[in-house]
Amino acid sequence: MNELELQLVELGRELDVPAAPDLAPRVVERVEGRRPFPWRPLAVALAVVVVAVAIAFAVPPARGAILRFFHLGGASVVRVETLPPAVERSQADGLGEPLTRDAAERRVAFKLVLPSTASRVYVLGDSLASVVVRAYGRTVLVSEFPGRGEFLEKLVAGRTDVERLQVDGQPALWLEGAPHVLQYFDRHRGFREEPILIRGNVLLWVHGPVTLRLEGKLTKAQALELAHRLD
């Protein structure tokens, strides 16, 4: 090493770095819910699921009470004993900035498959695009987000049914029954919306590289029909 490099090493040793806290107990607490599989094909999916576990553990009332996980594209559904505190909002609130379809596509950096009848696309952060449409006499919220990563998490408690389905051969989840809680994350998990209480039924399904979410007071058959039309 030359003189300048040696001075940098010396400087590094003299930097004021706080003492490292003992994080082992918290790490263990967070991963304790499930064990990893050594099998490669499952590892990627499981890693994403477990991040959802970590997120759920970060919600204090849900800590230690996680019962089951479902993962689908960029979304996770976590069954807990007790729902965390959440705010209620109308379907049109908290969806983000209203943009034209082109501007929305530029912002999220993926091709939208949302219904083109909506004049405005709402974009939250840099990854979640939503439109509000009318179908079967009901207001329906349709959202789209990347299928890889963790962008949306749902916490459900005992009286919400979670059913595995398929939409045009792609995996889907149907959530019906009691209210559940929804939380959004951005690409870096740096942006978090306040947990939102959802009273409608929800269909989540994979569509190529994106994940779609449909929320409204629809029956399962109506939601599947709508999803099929979008596909």
Added chain:
Amino acid sequence: MVDRPLDETQLVEQARRGDLAAWETIVRAYQGIAFRTAYLLGGSAADAEEAVQDGFVKAYRALGRFRRGAPLKPWLLRIVANEAKNRRRAAGRRDALAVRVAAEDRPGDAVPSPEAALLAGESRRRLLEAVERLSDEHRDAIACRYFLELSEDETAAALGVRRGTVKSRLSRALERLRDELGEMP
């Protein structure tokens, strides 16, 4: 840092099979260097703590993708460094580093004259200020290679770039520092 002999490969295998005690041992062994890495890259103790915690959780869950027999430290540091850089990006800023006050009187050193101590302190501060003015890419390379004392290979792994990229970034960063500090060789 590792403070006792550690059969790392065996611990990783145990953790891969779901042995949380083995993972806890690994966390304790590496949380010091992981925290220092996250702090030097991110500049905030609170963010560094979160980055390390999230990094170790993600690493545990990604053990199925960890190549058997590969060195664990660079792999862990890469995950933690990514977490720290993501937080830095999200915050849009980074707190400046500082030199320890106690560094003026290091144990074991001959007691310097007041003038010599003042000059040494001033020189360190100028060097640190020059490092802080570097671009993030150059500063990260300097932090990993010299402040954390990682090898070039470890620096490359931690930053997720090729070794050649590390060498060129370090070369440019050192050149920039020499230009800024003028009198330094």
